[in-house]
Amino acid sequence: MADAQVFQKTPADKVIILNVRAFEIHPFLAPDWLDLRVGFFLSLTSEAGNDDPAALAETIPDDGRGLPAQEHYFIGVGGDNVFIGFSNATGPDPTNYKGDSMLVSSDAGIGVGTDFWRPKNGDNDRITAGIFDRGRLIGSTPLGLQQHFPQNPVAAGGYAVMLGLQLLRDNPSSRTIRAMIKSDANSADMAYSDTPTLDVIRTQLETWPPSQQLGPVTLSNVPNRFYFYWPFRQSRLRIHSYGILKAK
């Protein structure tokens, strides 16, 4: 069985749809960076339809013993044993992360609504991003980093959401990294678009928005790959485009 498929969403937008519980890892080269910015346009569709963002709510229940890592979503960058980005995993036990893994219908923040789908941890709405090393969540998890995938594309302002990360370090050999994630009123969403093109990513990455900081933390390895994984069975992750920009 295939792990993903390529689908023509619009004449100008061909997307990769990860099959249920499939992942994409895409290594990149960006040597000696001090300020590395990454961004990706994403959306959700149903398990059965390639362009169907309806009825995706789902809960993967934690019976109190925690859930393994593969029951949580991971969208961001990684390296050997390292992940930085968006996730509803908590750690610190590397094999059992606490809380239900959920996808809920939401407004553009952390309220009830029908315009967006919002992944979350059942224990706490704030658990939506982090830095992980050897399976353990390290550093603090700031408030206000929730991601919202369009459920009603017209109301959302587009069928795809752009998310991103800015990685900073003080010298090009350092493994001590801090990550900046756009934050505004319980939202890390950088843009919504019906034209999730490279030009839009480029524009968004050039001027980094006001952000919350994760870290600094000293990692066992420096991230060198994109990592996309979606754990739910009623929905699939669509990847429209992505990019890296070495600003320094």
Add this chain to the structure above:
Amino acid sequence: MLRLLKGIFGTVEAYALLDFEAVPIGDLTGTVQLGGEVDAGNCRFETAQFGSRT
């Protein structure tokens, strides 16, 4: 497109951007060279890998 982006970026040292317009419609499994990348400087994408969790 590449020349246009290089001109727009100006002071930016390096970038790599990828959409999937060059990827044929169909299934993807395992190791895949996606193609269609736009890059400049010393940033590049390598070969993508697809897989699944149980």
